[in-house]
Amino acid sequence: MSEYRNESAQFNAPGARNWIAEAADVCKRAAQGDLEARILNIDDETHANTDTPALLHAINHLLDMTDAFVREATASLEFAGDGKFFRRVLLAGMLGSFARAAKSINTATSQMSEEKKALDQAHDQRLELEADFNKLREVVHALSDATGHIDLMSKTMAKLASQTSLLSINASIEAARVGDMGRGFGVVASEVKKLATQAATASSEIQGRVRELTGAAKNTSETIEEIWTVIRDQGSGQVEHATKAA
Amino acid sequence: MHLTGHERTFDPDEIIVSKTDTKGRITYANRVFQRVAGYTEAELLGKPHSIVRHPDMPRCVFKYLWDTIAAGREVFAYVLNRAKCGDHYWVFAHVTPTFDNHNRIVSYHSSRRVPCRKAVNTVIPIYQALMGVEKRHSNPQDQWKASLPVLVDTLNKAKMSYDEFIFSITDQYVGASA
Numbered sequence: 001m002s003e004y005r006n007e008s009a010q011f012n013a014p015g016a017r018n019w020i021a022e023a024a025d026v027c028k029r030a031a032q033g034d035l036e037a038r039i040l041n042i043d044d045e046t047h048a049n050t051d052t053p054a055l056l057h058a059i060n061h062l063l064d065m066t067d068a069f070v071r072e073a074t075a076s077l078e079f080a081g082d083g084k085f086f087r088r089v090l091l092a093g094m095l096g097s098f099a100r101a102a103k104s105i106n107t108a109t110s111q112m113s114e115e116k117k118a119l120d121q122a123h124d125q126r127l128e129l130e131a132d133f134n135k136l137r138e139v140v141h142a143l144s145d146a147t148g149h150i151d152l153m154s155k156t157m158a159k160l161a162s163q164t165s166l167l168s169i170n171a172s173i174e175a176a177r178v179g180d181m182g183r184g185f186g187v188v189a190s191e192v193k194k195l196a197t198q199a200a201t202a203s204s205e206i207q208g209r210v211r212e213l214t215g216a217a218k219n220t221s222e223t224i225e226e227i228w229t230v231i232r233d234q235g236s237g238q239v240e241h242a243t244k245a246a
Numbered sequence: 247m248h249l250t251g252h253e254r255t256f257d258p259d260e261i262i263v264s265k266t267d268t269k270g271r272i273t274y275a276n277r278v279f280q281r282v283a284g285y286t287e288a289e290l291l292g293k294p295h296s297i298v299r300h301p302d303m304p305r306c307v308f309k310y311l312w313d314t315i316a317a318g319r320e321v322f323a324y325v326l327n328r329a330k331c332g333d334h335y336w337v338f339a340h341v342t343p344t345f346d347n348h349n350r351i352v353s354y355h356s357s358r359r360v361p362c363r364k365a366v367n368t369v370i371p372i373y374q375a376l377m378g379v380e381k382r383h384s385n386p387q388d389q390w391k392a393s394l395p396v397l398v399d400t401l402n403k404a405k406m407s408y409d410e411f412i413f414s415i416t417d418q419y420v421g422a423s424a
């Protein structure tokens with residue numbers, strides 16, 4: 001049993017413990033932050049002063065309450081530091097200043113929890129914005145692809161028009177060669193020539209518009225990529241901030 | 247093991263405190279502990295903490311408790327204890343390791359508060375289910391090996407960690423009137 005006594009008990013002659021010296025030693029250790037010390041085997045009967053056992057029990061009780069508070073507060077704050085806010089300081093058995101300090105910690109933890117929620121929400125919203133903006137980028141890319149296609153098609157159209165024009169000239173020559181019989185055919189050939197000229201004008205107009213469109217699409221694309229870089233940088237900044245806060 | 251079926255309780259303002267060495271042998275028990283458990287200090291000091299173990303407590307809870315504190319973390323548990331006379335009493339226990347300046351575990355500490363009935367009523371059927379699984383085995387190790395997955399499964403179904411579960415059924419005032 002003696003191995004479970006406080007060390008200070010060993011300073012006294014067997015059978016005659018110096019309670020006051022033991023109490024002083026336990027208090028001294030506690031003041032140095034050692035909350036493990038307690039006065040063990042308090043004998044409630046044989047004391048010169050009848051108040052002594054009450055004093056010794058009171059010291060143990062004070063240490064028990066302090067020890068419990070320190071363990072509770074440490075645990076709650078360690079959890080909060082880890083980003084887990086459900087761990088509240090238990091208020092049962094905490095009185096007076098212990099209770100007030102415990103409540104302050106719990107209030108602070110609730111606030112941290114709310115802030116974390118707001119931060120998470122902002123993060124989610126940013127992710128949504130990022131996704132929406134990415135869709136916009138795709139649309140702009142598709143538009144610029146489409147203008148490219150139109151450009152190609154109008155070039156094909158211009159080529160067809162010039163070939164048709166050549167063909168109609170050949171047809172007029174052939175029609176002239178057969179004389180009167182070819183007159184009707186010559187009229188058709190000259191109408192075809194007019195249509196080919198109109199088609200050539202239209203296609204060169206289209207090409208002009210497409211050039212304008214391509215320029216605009218390129219500008220839009222560049223601006224969108226610039227905004228995209230800003231959004232992405234903000235995102236990584238926010239994540240860094242969140243991980244630092246957690 | 248003698249059981250009376252009679253339940254004891256203690257004040258919401260009181261805390262049952264005990265300390266143990268790293269093996270779980272009691273090195274300190276406060277007066278509330280002595281009164282509620284019905285043992286004298288001399289009967290408790292040096293004894294394994296299982297001196298207040300109640301046979302209806304599933305082994306896997308203690309397995310989880312010891313694994314957690316040995317890893318340096320705190321643990322909470324609703325525990326049914328047995329007093330010397332065979333009465334039983336429910337506690338909401340908080341067990342923590344004590345470290346020296348080199349961060350080595352030198353002892354354990356436990357404070358217990360009186361739990362609220364609602365929490366106890368939530369825990370009882372879970373413990374009964376775990377006991378049902380453990381009763382199919384005779385070897386203590388086989389018992390917790392069989393019941394621990396059932397506990398884990400119960401928590402997974404509730405989508406909570408053990409700690410979250412405990413705090414979800416525990417008011418910060420515990421049994422105390424707020």
Ligand SMILES: Cc1cc2nc3c(=O)[nH]c(=O)nc-3n(C[C@H](O)[C@H](O)[C@H](O)COP(=O)(O)O)c2cc1C
Pocket residue numbers: 264265266270294295296297298299300303308312325326327339341342354355356
């Ligand atoms: C600080 C501390 C407090 C404990 N408190 C209790 C308790 O109140 N009741 C209990 O049955 N076991 C408690 N235990 C767990 C016991 O050490 C033991 O594991 C448990 O009673 C199961 O006993 P068994 O493994 O011999 O079956 C505590 C352990 C420690 C370290």
